[in-house]
Amino acid sequence: HLNNAALMARRRAAMPTGLGQTYDIVADRAENAEVWDVEGKRYIDFAGGIAVLNTGHRHPKIVEAVKAQLDKVHHTCFQVLAYEPYIDLAERLIAKAPGDFQKKAFFLTTGAEAVENAVKIARAATKRSAIIAFGGGFHGRTLLGMGLTGKVAPYKAGFGPFPAEIYHAKYPNALHGVSEADALASIESLFKYDVEAERVAAIIIEPVQGEGGFYAITPSFAQALRALCDRHGIVFIADEVQTGAGRTGTWLACEQWGVAPDMITMAKSMAGGFPISAVIGKASLMDAPGPGGLGGTYAGSPLACAAALAVLDVFEEENLLERSKSIGARLVAGLKKMAGAHKEIVDVRGLGAMVAIELFKDGDVHKPDADLTKRLCAEAARRGLILLSCGSYANVVRVLVPLTASDALIDEGLAIMADAFKAVA
Numbered sequence: 001h002l003n004n005a006a007l008m009a010r011r012r013a014a015m016p017t018g019l020g021q022t023y024d025i026v027a028d029r030a031e032n033a034e035v036w037d038v039e040g041k042r043y044i045d046f047a048g049g050i051a052v053l054n055t056g057h058r059h060p061k062i063v064e065a066v067k068a069q070l071d072k073v074h075h076t077c078f079q080v081l082a083y084e085p086y087i088d089l090a091e092r093l094i095a096k097a098p099g100d101f102q103k104k105a106f107f108l109t110t111g112a113e114a115v116e117n118a119v120k121i122a123r124a125a126t127k128r129s130a131i132i133a134f135g136g137g138f139h140g141r142t143l144l145g146m147g148l149t150g151k152v153a154p155y156k157a158g159f160g161p162f163p164a165e166i167y168h169a170k171y172p173n174a175l176h177g178v179s180e181a182d183a184l185a186s187i188e189s190l191f192k193y194d195v196e197a198e199r200v201a202a203i204i205i206e207p208v209q210g211e212g213g214f215y216a217i218t219p220s221f222a223q224a225l226r227a228l229c230d231r232h233g234i235v236f237i238a239d240e241v242q243t244g245a246g247r248t249g250t251w252l253a254c255e256q257w258g259v260a261p262d263m264i265t266m267a268k269s270m271a272g273g274f275p276i277s278a279v280i281g282k283a284s285l286m287d288a289p290g291p292g293g294l295g296g297t298y299a300g301s302p303l304a305c306a307a308a309l310a311v312l313d314v315f316e317e318e319n320l321l322e323r324s325k326s327i328g329a330r331l332v333a334g335l336k337k338m339a340g341a342h343k344e345i346v347d348v349r350g351l352g353a354m355v356a357i358e359l360f361k362d363g364d365v366h367k368p369d370a371d372l373t374k375r376l377c378a379e380a381a382r383r384g385l386i387l388l389s390c391g392s393y394a395n396v397v398r399v400l401v402p403l404t405a406s407d408a409l410i411d412e413g414l415a416i417m418a419d420a421f422k423a424v425a
């Protein structure tokens with residue numbers, strides 16, 4: 001007698017409006033890339049808990065690792081009593097991060113916290129205060145995260161004042177008329193009009209904007225940022241919370257740049273659904289804060305460390321980086337076919353399996369179609385496919401299907417999406 005509507009009524013009465021709800025669906029159980037709701041209806045999961053489930057729901061290896069850890073030690077607070085999985089995980093993540101320099105790593109619980117800590121370290125190391133982030137970027141819902149985030153509604157509206165000394169440059173986005181040269185010029189404008197380069201501690205950028213709409217920067221743009229940071233002694237931070245852990249076809253998206261950032265933030269899929277985030281960075285910067293300046297009660301929980309180690313094993317055993325590339329190619333091909341039948345789909349893009357379509361009224365790039373995007377997602381859910389939208393104009397449909405999903409399931413999801421599109425277009 002559990003049903004979605006009754007639970008949603010209780011949910012609405014007990015929870016604040018600000019906690020949004022994409023679908024009026026209550027999950028009951030899940031496995032790999034499928035979810036069943038409390039009424040027994042099955043869904044194909046193209047949302048992956050917002051980029052958290054690259055290894056799928058309840059991967060047996062991850063479940064087993066967490067159960068084993070639960071029987072050994074489940075909390076000490078790492079700063080009080082250390083435990084080996086934390087140390088193992090730091091070493092393995094350091095080994096996978098690009099850059100020919102000594103690195104250190106430590107753990108927090110959420111993506112926003114990882115971002116906050118990267119900024120804290122950059123400030124402590126440079127003794128500078130200002131931070132440059134990008135329009136359309138998303139870095140979390142804490143006060144500093146909101147400040148760095150480059151989108152007012154809904155993330156910042158009503159929540160100010162924000163921390164001082166945060167500046168936004170333009171993120172390159174050819175589809176919306178921002179060239180790489182425009183983006184670089186916008187940083188030079190900040191130096192000219194707002195803040196001297198010598199006072200900027202860090203530049204933080206997503207290799208592919210996630211919430212902002214799945215726009216990727218090119219290796220040459222990353223190289224230009226690297227050179228600019230080197231010129232001015234600025235710390236270069238890659239926020240890989242959404243792109244990291246194999247989503248883009250490499251473990252980290254910044255591996256594709258040909259230059260290394262000084263610091264990397266990770267969260268989401270790094271532990272396959274268990275709450276943990278990471279900051280990995282140049283040792284000379286990471287050691288700037290004094291003892292006690294970094295950490296957190298739950299930060300780097302033994303259970304989440306065990307899960308994250310299992311995720312690393314699963315990536316190797318199941319060749320998930322190759323799979324990320326092939327799933328990406330399959331999705332792009334399927335979505336391009338869909339685009340051929342619907343002029344509203346103006347762009348199909350992807351880096352590895354971080355794939356999206358962008359919708360415009362009459363196929364006109366000046367008319368982003370948020371309404372069609374909403375209707376498409378709702379119709380797909382009715383037909384048993386969970387999709388997520390994103391984008392500064394709320395007109396992007398993104399796919400974050402588990403990398404462990406079969407081709408058959410992905411094709412089934414694409415077919416539902418195509419039918420849903422026909423029904424709403």
Ligand code: PMP
Binds near residue numbers: 113
């Ligand atoms: N940075 C990026 C790039 C993200 O995509 C997100 C989450 N969508 C965050 C930071 C914040 O992560 P969390 O919600 O775990 O705080």
